[in-house]
Amino acid sequence: MLWTLLKAQPEIALFASLAIGFFIGSFKLGPIQLGGVCGTLIVALILGQSGARISPDLKNIAFALFIFALGFTGGPQFFANVGRGWRYGILSLVEVVVVVALVLLSVRLLRLDPGTAAGLLAGGATESAVIGTASEAIGRLGLPAAEIARLQANIVTAYSVSYLFGLVTIVLFSSQFAPLILRVNLRDEAERVWRKLGGDGALSEGQTLAAPPLAGRELKVTAGAGQSIGDLEKRFGNNISVQRVLRDRSVIKAQPSVILKANDRVMVGGRREAIVEALPAIGEEVFGGGVSDVYVEKVDVMLTARALHGLTLAQARARAAPGEGRGVFVAAVTRLDSTIPALPGTQLHRGDVLTLVGNKEDVARGASKLGYIIRATQKTDFVYLGLGVIAGIAIGRFSARVGGIDITLGTGGGCLLAGLLFGWIRSRYPLIGSLPSAAAQILKDFGLCTFIAAVGLSAGADALRLIREFGVALPLAGIVITLGPALASLFIGRMLLKLEVPMLLGAIAGQQCSTPAISALVGVTGNATPVIGYTITYAISNVLLPLLGPLVVGLASKLG
Known part of the structure; x- marks a missing residue:
């Protein structure tokens, strides 16, 4: 009876996948938490046995909105960090090179099809957006409809299996095993770095200072x-x-x-x-x-002043004319929705949101020198949003032939690049393109999870077949694909780039786009120093990894 109802009204299956999936994903086992995306996928795979299917048009629209919002919110930070955050940016490139090499090695050893290879990439790199870009690429291979459906189902099944093991691997590696390999006490190192940046005590996640800064x-x-x-x-x-x-x-x-x-x-x-x-x-x-x-005024300011990019808070204050900086204080620094320590030694990046406090006159003067005030609004500029998505769809139609392989960005890759561009334009010209952070978060969460639920429902019938076919090979491959880039980055970041350990481990969590990993790190270190490295690699990897979907599909179709 239930199966019949779900098949007749697939919208029930969609919202049941979202509700139950987010409920399952909210539970934590130590530092491990599946999250809503993986939870939704697992429930959708189960409910997909009923034969419930979501319209492909809804699936494509949901993914386009998600990927555009992802690029839009990350645009200012991405362009700010690509050039000047080069030491951390190298780690994102290490992630890309190593993870692609390991996926292709798995293709040759296990004789994987393009769908399973792309699913391993998405799960091993813990980047859900790869599912969408790879699914689109498979749809353009010119195969029969049944074969396309099978390969797309293999993406989500391989992702769900490898993601579980990849998530556990990156959380344990960054917070437990890496400090042992480096032979350091992570908490002591984090406290030393905190004091080096000008802090006067450690602050754990979820705690508040005994006295305000x-x-x-x-x-x-x-x-x-x-x-x-x-x-x-x-x-x-x-x-x-x-x-x-x-x-x-x-x-x-x-x-x-x-x-x-x-x-x-x-x-x-x-x-x-x-x-x-x-x-x-x-x-x-x-x-x-x-x-x-004293602090009668408190405003959030988007930092756009090019001259301040890369300077510490102390250096920025020292460079300011006495009349400009007087009476203005930075209470918090927010980067990619993560709060980083507002300490004298904290480096500023264009695109950061600075919370300024002081009296009204001083704050207004300081804000005019730093960037623009983010006005509290609940209105979304749908003209700007619509034009951005249309531009992304247009960009996605361009294709190139590299080494005998046709590579097309598709709607996903195109909307991601358009989102980056439109988000950057918004940061330079704040009078246009309003997309409040809460609205952007809804687009990202609902868009991605609706897409994930739709592909999970379609893949339900083929999930068990793929698991039986490869057995423990998929989980093991997921662990290797996660661990390989992390180990390489640990060596390169510490031995060659000389990065501080807390920031380095945060950057490794960021190159994997792993929120659970950075949460575990902050808990172990006792302060927010790892977040400084996390935000840079997260901004870059969040763009590069989804673009690998079409590349891996093309390479795997040649090698597999």
Whole structure:
């Protein structure tokens, strides 16, 4: 009865796959969590035994929206990191070269068909988007419809098997085995790097600081009498700012030229450690309005200033004219939806979102020098979105013949490149192309999982056949394809590129596009230093790996 209902109304099978799949994917076993995509695929493979099928048009539309949104959100970071983040970018190239070589070796040894080879690539590299680009490539091989359906089914089956083992492998390797190989205590290394960047203590994921990194104090001037506000702020590296002066019940505007007098009451804001250091040089603390009077404005700013790319926060503040940077503090740095430490030694990249705090006038001045303020909005520019997807479909129609192999980007590859371009344009001209982060996340999550559910339902009948045919070979191949690039990057990153261990391991998690791996790393290190390396390789690999789908299909069709 249930099977008949699902076949008659496949939309029920679709949403059941999403609901049950995300429920299964939410459970964690130690650091391992399947996630909604893999959970949806497993449920769809089971429900696919009913014969429920989703329209190919819906599947293609869902994937186009997902891949465009993926490129759109990553565009500013991708272009920022391709040139100047070259040390980490090399690791993404290592991932591409090694994973393709291992997949092709598996094709020769196991005599794999193009679909199974592409599924191994997607699962071993833990990159779900490869399923879509490879499925499109198989559809263009000119084979009978039944054979195309079989090969496309093999993609998702090989992916589901190899992904499970690849996920466990990269999580355990990056957080447990790699530190043993390097003979380092990962937590101690992360704390050392944290302090090197200017932090004054470790911060674990999910924890909050006992005291905020930015603070405000009201002081009665004693030792600071006779000093100008500008000299006092400069003495402490402009990491403090006098925001208000109360003298004889009159409020004086806190200009750098103002000379402090004994018994003035001043409100001082800035980095907590700098304020603690400055207290004896200014006066005695008194109870007053507190931090809320100092930080009345808080805005998110997209960093577009080319001159600041690659500089640390400390260097950016040092280069700013005294009047430009005064009273403006960076409370947080967000890169690709990940929060990285806002420490003096943290490097800035174009496309970062900086959370600025201070009084309204100071923040507005600082934002104008850094980039543009991200206005809170719930509206999506559907004109821009529609034109972007159309451009992606047009780009995907171009093809090239390389070494006797026809390679066409297809809708997936075309929309990915269009998303990168349109996202970059949006970062340069913020008045057009609004796509709020929540809306973009919905497009990515719903688009990908709808596509995954559709292909899983279609592949359900062939899944058991492929597993019986190859047995343990698929899981073992998945482990090797995951482990090979990770080991190569560990050696190259440490011995040749001299990367710090926490950032290196974060970069290895990023080159695999593995969110569970970076979550496990942050838990082991006790602070967010691995995220710095993760965001760079994640931005680059998220673009390069999906583009490998057509390449592997073409090569496997020649070799297999």
